[in-house]
Amino acid sequence: MPEDDLIALAHDLIRATAARNRGVGSEPLQTAVLHFGQRVAYDQPITSAGTIVLPGDGTWHMGAVFTSDSDYPFATQNRGAVFTDCEVSGNQSPIPLGDNMFFGSRFINAVFHYDGGRVMFDNNKLDGCELRLAAGCPIDPCLPILNLFSRVVQE
Amino acid sequence: MSEKTDQGVAEVQHGTLDVAVASRKAIVVATDSRRSGRDGARTDDTKKLFLLPGDRVVAIAGLVDASLPNFPEITAQIPALLEQAIGRCGHLDMFFWEDPPPPADYPEEFHHHWGADPYIWLSAIVGPIQTVFNIAATYSTVDLSRATMDAIVAGYRQSGEVKLVRSRLQPLESTPRGGRRFIGVARHHQRVAPVDGFAATTIGACNLANALLFEAVPVDFIPELSSYPGIEAF
Numbered sequence: 001m002p003e004d005d006l007i008a009l010a011h012d013l014i015r016a017t018a019a020r021n022r023g024v025g026s027e028p029l030q031t032a033v034l035h036f037g038q039r040v041a042y043d044q045p046i047t048s049a050g051t052i053v054l055p056g057d058g059t060w061h062m063g064a065v066f067t068s069d070s071d072y073p074f075a076t077q078n079r080g081a082v083f084t085d086c087e088v089s090g091n092q093s094p095i096p097l098g099d100n101m102f103f104g105s106r107f108i109n110a111v112f113h114y115d116g117g118r119v120m121f122d123n124n125k126l127d128g129c130e131l132r133l134a135a136g137c138p139i140d141p142c143l144p145i146l147n148l149f150s151r152v153v154q155e
Numbered sequence: 156m157s158e159k160t161d162q163g164v165a166e167v168q169h170g171t172l173d174v175a176v177a178s179r180k181a182i183v184v185a186t187d188s189r190r191s192g193r194d195g196a197r198t199d200d201t202k203k204l205f206l207l208p209g210d211r212v213v214a215i216a217g218l219v220d221a222s223l224p225n226f227p228e229i230t231a232q233i234p235a236l237l238e239q240a241i242g243r244c245g246h247l248d249m250f251f252w253e254d255p256p257p258p259a260d261y262p263e264e265f266h267h268h269w270g271a272d273p274y275i276w277l278s279a280i281v282g283p284i285q286t287v288f289n290i291a292a293t294y295s296t297v298d299l300s301r302a303t304m305d306a307i308v309a310g311y312r313q314s315g316e317v318k319l320v321r322s323r324l325q326p327l328e329s330t331p332r333g334g335r336r337f338i339g340v341a342r343h344h345q346r347v348a349p350v351d352g353f354a355a356t357t358i359g360a361c362n363l364a365n366a367l368l369f370e371a372v373p374v375d376f377i378p379e380l381s382s383y384p385g386i387e388a389f
Contacts, residue, residue, distance in 0.1 A: 001353065001389075003181040008385025010174040010185035013357070013364040016376070016383050017172045018187065021360045022197065024172045025189030030204035032212040034182040036311045040210050046188055046202040049234040054283045062289060063337055082229075084289045085337065101229065104293030120226060123293040 003033060054082070061086050068092070075113065094132060097121065097142065112149075114142050121145050171203060171216040171359040175307045176368075177317045179352045184309050186214045186359075202234045207276075208246040211310030213237075216359030218304040218324075221287045229290060231283040233304060240279035248273040253312055272342055277306065277322060281340045288326050288338040297338065302326045305358035319347035319354050 001009075011029055018026035028045040035041075059081035066072045068090030079099040088095065089108040098117025106125045115134035119141040130151040133139055139146075146152055173186040190201040204214045215233065222230030251273035257266055272278065284304075291297045306322040323343040328336065347356040357364045366373050367386055380387050 001176075001178040001180075003183070005385065005388055006176045006178060006181055006183040007185070009389045010176050010183045010385075012383035012385035013174050013367060014172050014185060014187050016367075016379065016386060017360055017363050018189075019379070020363065021172075023189065023191045024360050025187040025197070025199040028188050028199065029185055030188060030202070030214075031183065031185045032204055032206075032214075032309075034184070034210065034212065034310060035180070036315045038210070040206055040212060042204075042206055042212070044202070044204060046200060049202040049205075049238040050232045052232060052235045052239055053230045054286065058282065060282045060286050062286065082286050082290070084286060084293070101226075101290075103290040120229075 003035075007031065007033065054080075058082070060084075066091060079117065097131065114139065117141070119145065124148070126150075171201075171219075172361055172364060173203065173214040173216045173305075173307055173358045174364060175214070175309050175319050175347075175354075175356050177309070177319060177349065177354040179317075182309050182311075182317055182319070184212050184214050184307060186216070190219055202238070205234075205238060205241055207241060207308070207310070209249055209252060209310060211252075211308065213241075213277075213309075214307045214358070216305045218284070218302050221284060221291075221302070223287065223291060226290075229287060231280070231287045233280065233284070236280040236283055237276070240276040243276070244279060245276045247275045252310070252318070272344065274308065274322060274344070277324065278342065281324065281342075284324065284326065285338060285340050289336075292328075292336050292338055297328075299326050299328065299338070307356055307358055317349055317354055319356055321345045321347060321356055321358065 014024060014029060015026045018024040030046065031043040033041040061081060061083045063085045066088040071092055073093045074091060074095040075093045079096060082101045083105050084103050086105040088110045091110050094111045094113035097112045097114040097119055101120040102124050104123045107129050109128045111130045113132045116137050126148045128150050130153060131149040132153045132155055135155045171187055171189060175184045186203045188199045188201050189197060191197050201219055204212060207213055219233045251270040257269040261269060288297055304324040308320040308322060310318055312318050325341045326338050327341050328338050347354050355368050372380060
């Protein structure tokens with residue numbers, strides 16, 4: 001089939017489907033035409049792919065277990081880490097509470113530190129945990145979860 | 156926030172029909188731009204066709220955005236993630252794009268793994284997707300029935316052979332182990348074989364397109380056929 005016929009076929013298949021299915025749009029169409037050994041002819045009317053909130057090269061702790069033996073250096077890691085369905089017990093390096101994300105995790109005798117930033121902490125279970133609050137740091141973001149901690153220490 | 160709250164299932168938006176058709180002379184890949192939310196909202200502003208190194212392209216359909224409504228920070232915007240991943244590692248699959256045979260000393264029992272999951276740029280977006288779904292699962296059961304992302308990878312091998320591959324990222328709930336729920340993301344890749352110099356594949360809302368490409372013109376479509384000269388000529 002000639003190139004023009006291929007383009008017309010692809011576009012018509014989309015438009016015919018769009019006429020019957022509102023999940024498919026008739027315009028604008030994005031099209032690429034490839035020939036062997038040539039640059040792609042790329043008709044892309046959408047200029048932006050959108051924004052990235054959680055980068056693909058971020059830190060994802062999924063179901064990870066951190067025991068007191070592991071001595072994981074929570075305090076020195078980049079913020080923005082996500083802890084989902086994790087378990088932390090007896091950590092020596094305090095876990096920064098601000099600007100990290102904690103969901104569905106279990107913390108046993110764990111130590112947290114708050115020195116600012118957004119608190120995203122939900123559906124977690126805490127047992128015997130301590131929260132250390134940095135001197136002079138507004139604690140308003142922590143207030144909704146303060147009651148989860150066995151000890152809250154103002155530095 | 157201290158109590159278990161219901162965030163609802165992760166907001167999942169999807170839509171689209173992607174079509175790839177190829178003859179010996181050219182490959183054409185086309186997609187719409189629609190995004191459909193669970194709430195019925197539709198927009199035509201979503202980038203779904205991307206250039207890959209090696210004069211190749213990839214088109215996506217299905218899942219384009221998974222997010223938690225109350226935590227705007229936690230979202231997996233597939234087009235943006237894919238574009239970033241292609242920029243970082245889009246060239247790393249070029250070795251396997253040429254379908255090299257396994258080395259002579261490669262154990263026979265592992266041959267089916269050789270080049271079986273070559274698209275590192277696609278694997279690179281699994282982390283955010285998996286994380287959003289697993290966070291959503293800490294609130295309530297996640298409906299994974301419409302969470303699949305499909306892709307068509309198209310290009311030529313160095314020999315000039317047309318190569319079309321259908322790929323899929325499919326979130327799946329695993330068998331609970333130790334009481335922990337876990338949603339993983341399976342990856343599948345399937346080569347589309349040309350027949351008599353013509354190859355075609357579709358992803359997304361493709362029932363009508365597949366009928367027209369591979370079967371017969373549906374009876375209820377015949378009155379509309381003349382409105383679509385590209386289909387009529389085919």
